[in-house]
Amino acid sequence: MEGIIIVDKPAGWTSFDVVAKIRNLSKVKKVGHSGTLDPIATGVLPVFLGSATKQIDRFLNGDKGYLAEMMLGIKTDTGDADGKTIATVTGKRFTGQEIEKAFEKYRGKIKQVPPMYSAIKIKGKKLYELARKGIVVEREAREITIHKLELIRPEGKRPGSELIAGLVDGWPVPLETDYQRVVFYVECSKGTYIRKLIEDIGDDLGCGAHMTRLVRTYAHPFHLSQALTMETIVTLAQHGQLATVVIKPEEVLTHRSDESERSPLSIGNGEGQRGK
Structure with missing residues (x-):
């Protein structure tokens, strides 16, 4: 076979x-x-x-496509919901327009510093192996391309694709809490870390963020x-x-x-x- x-x-x-x-x-x-x-x-x-x-x-x-959800106000050591909480900011909520403004700088060709929790090797050691020991090392930024970065929730566009619309409909809108969830769709070049993109957007908004859901659609x-x-x-x-x-x-x-x-x-x- x-x-x-x-x-x-x-x-x-x-x-x-x-x-x-x-x-x-x-x-x-x-x-x-x-x-x-x-x-x-x-x-x-x-x-x-x-x-x-x-x-x-x-x-x-090849390029990749992802449907992602992030939670604003909570940072974790891994950048996703599997990690340990390392910082919180409660009570901050943003309009779709404010989030869209934060998205702007990440469209097109950008530089992204890989996360510590990744399989990239530095001096023969995988970064995640160092991260698990509490070791943080300097990483060189890499050029990536974000072809599309489109807000879905809150106040974003309704997905035109039936597939994405169905996926989003399967993600329940949470009740009001201290932490806001944001859903978006991204198309990007190889080597793009969605966790890191989310962390960077959260930092720009002044509250931190981590990834709670991710579906590779393409x-x-x-x-x-x-x-x-x-x-x-x-x-x-x-x-x-x-x-x-x-x-x-x-x-x-x-x-x-x-x-x-x-x-x-x-x-x-x-x-x-x-x-x-």
Whole structure:
């Protein structure tokens, strides 16, 4: 069995957990993935089997799309809800216009300092290994591109994509609390850390922030509409049908997407089928 399975990674699983499970189900020794997702995140995770693993590098440079939720007023050590609270600011609430103003500086080409909780290596050590020991080191800012950064809640645009609209509708609007939740959609280049983007926006607003939800809706050229849940993958494997959902790399590489396919989940007046 050789090719690519597009997985909708469940929350709580590491990307390695998904690879290990598919390796066990497929009985294929060589299995890998492109584009690591944090355990808290869900969504598109391309998994490569057999000789297709040689093609992983060809898929790493593609743009990504995410639906994200952040909580203003609470900072954590990891930048997401899995971390420990390190600072709080209560009672601050912002209008959609104020949040939109904070978004402006992050559109286009920007410099982003990678978070300490990341797999980037400095002097042979992964940053998250140092962070777990309480060690913070200087990191060099990297150039990334934010193609789109669009506010959904509060007072933002209604998603034009039925897929994104459905995802947002599944995220209940919380009752009024000391901490405000903000939902947005972002399309970005490889190497963009959404956790860090959220932390930086929170700092600009003067209250701090952390990521509470993240769905990768798109990982060029793969869309969330193509992705299979782990439950479906397990069922297919049990019935000897896993090979029926494996995509051949050459089928993907010979397909040149146009701009509308690159960003199928735009918030505007809704092109799109769902993706990433």
